Amino acid sequence: MPISHLSHWGLLVTGDPLLYGADASIILASVGIVFVLTYFKKWKWLWREWLTTVDHKRIGIMYLIAAVLMLFRAGTDALMMRTQLALPNQHFLGPEHYDQIFTTHGTIMIFFMAMPFIFALMNIAVPLQIGARDVAFPYLNAISFWLFFFGAMLLNLSFVIGGSPDAGWTSYAPLAGLHFDPGPGENFYLLSLQITGIGSIATGINFLATIFKMRAPGMTLMKMPLFTWSIVATNILIIFAFPALAVALALLLIDRIAGAHFFTIHAGGLPMMYINMFWIWGHPEVYIVLLPAFGVFSEVVATFSRKTIFGYKAMVSSMLVISVVSYFVWAHHFFTMGGGVSVNSFFAVASMLIGIPTGVKVFNWMFTMYRGRIRMKMPMLWTIAFIPCFVLGGASGMMLAVAPVDYQFHNSYFLVAHFHEMLIGGVVFGMFAALYYWWPKVFGFILDEKWGRWAFWFWNIGFYVCFEPQYALGLMGMQRRMYTYPSGMGWTALNFISTIGAFLMGIGFLVMAGGIVYSIFKGERDLTGDPWDGRTLEWSLPSPAPHYNFAVIPTITDRDQWWTLKEQGKQDTLRPRPEDIQPIHMPKNSAKPFLIGVAFFAAGFGFVFNWYVLAAAGLFCIVILLLVRSFEYHSDYHIPVDEVVHTETALGRL
């Protein structure tokens, strides 16, 4: 029987000074934002230029801001966990609280930090790299963003209203079922992820269509920049993996709110099926967030070594192989579930196989640097720092793939160390490289090197200090997800060191943020549009690019088009000639994507608390908004030639 839970909890989470602090700071921050916007009369601007935009570059910026904020939010969680674990038997956080914090840490880092970060990069770079004016479906792109945004809001809201999820980012049944976890926290988890997940699938479709159908004339598949290729591989994984997550979440939700028995202990439910479905998505997911980083490294390493990428074809094929093979390894997350000898053997060997194409990429990056001229700019520093970290993490991954070894390391801190090495050393470092690399293209100024270097060293040293001891803790038998541990196990010193490392990374983050603020005021302006002596099409445009990107769509003849033209001294071929300029067809801004986001949010919130009237109203609004869209026939306009000429002249390109 579905149970209405609200009766015995208050709506606001209370009872802990830490929570009062969080409640208060969130309310204060919201009031502050409203005040600033009103005071500076910025509401209209916000609505017109941002909330209703369908421009991929602006959507990219919004994803980027959200990702950085969420890194801070979930990073704060991490620091709280590390504080609690610094010493044995501490009571800084109780078990209830700690459980919520590691759950939201993992969930937010993956869904609301890593995912929007890669979406930001796709949006910022892909259309520019392939010579397109926008993505295939700009309106859908805006919907994806708002679904992500409101999904994130829903999850973050749980911290102050109703309570956060506390069954781990994997949310295994039956622990996450109604019987063992009656609070609304789990519902928040299920609905917020469902909502952003729909947005992610839409993004996957959108970018595959963009890349397959909207490349500039002459850009054959084998002339595409490697970042764009990495986005192809990523989105193949997204469209084939995310639906499995959608089903896993939906069925668990149906169990919880409609009393079904998919994953319950009684009436024939099979909790293992949830685990199975979660990882059908879950393993591909780690490559979804990693492959774009691979793309970034490929761009950066060639640019800053002033050399053609080594083994382009191997780079492309290894990414495609990775994206297919990573669909066949999911059971390595539950070698200890008793799948039997044949299941474990199959998935163990399949997991190891991924090391081969991955290794090929590592070697190709290194031999791109070989006989090059390596400029130690920020993007390159992050790329170089990535390799040892990733190789170590990959090595521990290979050990975990050895099923009998995993029997010992499963759910231990050895595993925690492995995946942070991949997620931070691989994904976050990649995102940072991209941040420094494309920042000038997006904002028109370069991020300061000096601040950047300080942040770099804090992050790197902090990283090793934090996570290498965790390998040792794993060898000492320390389990993950323990809110505290006894003294006398020999775990204390290493935990303490690990905590120090975490705070070093925290400082690194603050320095990085400081560097951004500094650069906004004092950073070097990028007047050429090509601050790094780049190789691909986006560097042929002014920084920031005009909203139609290319006044005239270029024709492509070479893989590193821009670099080749520069070598031949023919950069001017990529400048528009007045006689070629024609009216440019652009999509109009629309409020509906935002409203669809709001409607999803309302529906989600309704389901969380079993307020079915609200839920139904939300769903109804969604259908109506979609129908209205279906009747819309003039959702686009043309920029007249005069205006294009005017803009290009002002940019000094005519």
Add this chain to the structure above:
Amino acid sequence: MLNTPESRSGMGHHHAERFPWKGIIGYVLSIILTGFSMWIGLTHAAQFGTALFVILGLAVLQIFVQMFLFMHVTESDEGPPWQVLGLLAGLLFVATIVGMSMWIMTFNGQAS
């Protein structure tokens, strides 16, 4: 807008069939295939295992009937019909999800 009725009919005849042969063949095939699997399923004409195998095979055939005779899966505006590749990959992953889940969930080969 340029979508005048003239231009519309002017292009229709280049490509479109005059008589819906594809559709009719597709319909007849789908009825035959379904009828056949019903016959097998409902009359115990074969052993369970064999019957299951055959009706699954017939269902797979129906995918192709719908794809080619109704959905025009090989059409595209220009360039190769990339959707074919996408759908094939999709089918591979469908088989993986269903097959491997069943395999994993039978919990065979436990320690003895």
Add this chain to the structure above:
Amino acid sequence: MKAGKVRRRTLTYAGLGAAVAIFLTGCGTQFQLLNPAGPVARTELNLFDISIVLILIVIVPVIGLLLYIVYRYRDIPGNTAPYDPHFSDNRVLEFIWWGIPIIIVAILGVVTVRTTISLAQPPGSTSNASPMTIEVTSLDWKWLFQYPGHKLATVNYAEIPVGVPVQFILTSNAPMNSFWVPRLGGQEYTMPGMALRLWLQANQPGDYYGHGANFTGRGFAHTTFHVIAVPMAKYDQWVKHVKTTAPALTLTGYKNLAIPNVVGELTYSSYPANSFYNTVMNDGGRFMPSTMQVETSLHH
């Protein structure tokens, strides 16, 4: 308040247990995984060593090469290293870096499959003793051990004889957990409705730290237990002692154990007939063909 007291008591137990363990075996044993006390953990450690060596063969050269390349080709004035902006493929090199990892994965794959198969079999007994069985139920937040051979039960600790292969049959009457005694061998999930089997064996006497390894909610950090391995004679003594002195585990007693809380170590001289079997079947085991297969071995 009461829960707090119980928790503190458990912590004391855990602390004491750990202290004893350290005292008995020396400091190095803090690295539990590197100090196997039985054949299963030993096999797993050997495989761990093999995999480390195999992986180091690649990792070390990679990192060395990276340092060299970054140093040699950095962009400083007067660097005399060759600069070749179009050097972008080389058959021999590519052959090497596809080839070596393939060989490594092949070797690693073979040993992995072999060991996976061997760990599904009982370890070779050192004392020619016939294997014994212990049924394990994870509860919120405690471990119930039932000895079908002696019809006695313990909570949060298990005594086993040294040198005897023990088959643990694992289930859960609460959210799934994972049964892990690092020094004896790797873990396996305890799941409602399932009866998984895990072979372990202790070759030296000792008090071994065990813990639930799969998150089970609020009390998870306190799902510690001990496996105490003693020589056969002492083990028999212990059984006799339990049989004569400990109370019986009644049905009500079992229901009380199933209430989510943290308790210390407990001992029972008997338990309700078929209670393990009933737990498995009631929690969904009826629908699992694999569980049905072992039905006969559980029914007693």
Add this chain to the structure above:
Amino acid sequence: MAAIVEHTHGRVEHDPRPVEYTVKDDSLKIFGFWLFLATDMILFATLFATFVVLRTHVATGPSGHQLFDVQGFIEETFILLTSSFTGGMSTFFMRRGSVRGTVGWLLVTAVLGASFVTLEITEFLHYVSIGATMQTSAFLSAFFTLVGTHGAHVSLGIVWMLAIVIQLFRYGITPATARRVFIVNLYWHFLDVVWVFIFTVVYLTGVMM
């Protein structure tokens, strides 16, 4: 030779391609929809996997063998197969530029769809009335969810078709409306394929067991 102008609504005269492919934006959307179908395929695959794994987990409830009404699902099957054909006919007439033909066949398709949904709802209500609900057993949870998800897709398709009919009346057959007709039919044929598998894996296998 007529130059192809990118990104405009202008269609090139004597273009040999079907109407719905003549404008870049529309043909892009068709491709996008194919990709969507690939994702929907995975969604159903996961539901099928769940159903297949749980099909014996009947707890205290009935099994498929005891529950399913052969005549009912045979009717549903033939109705849906026929509607797939009538949908195909609407594409055929759309490509010939006939608004009347397109609308007529779309309406027939929608009516068939509606009768399918009605039958399915009746079937579900019957099961519920004899106490076989989603809450009874894992098998029934999986059954209702799999079949219900398909039914929800069909219902959505009906609403969508009606919306397109209105647009056809308003705008006639243009690349934009033609694309909508083509896409809704892709969706419809896809649902037909899914049903063939539900028919095979759920119903037929259910009564065979």
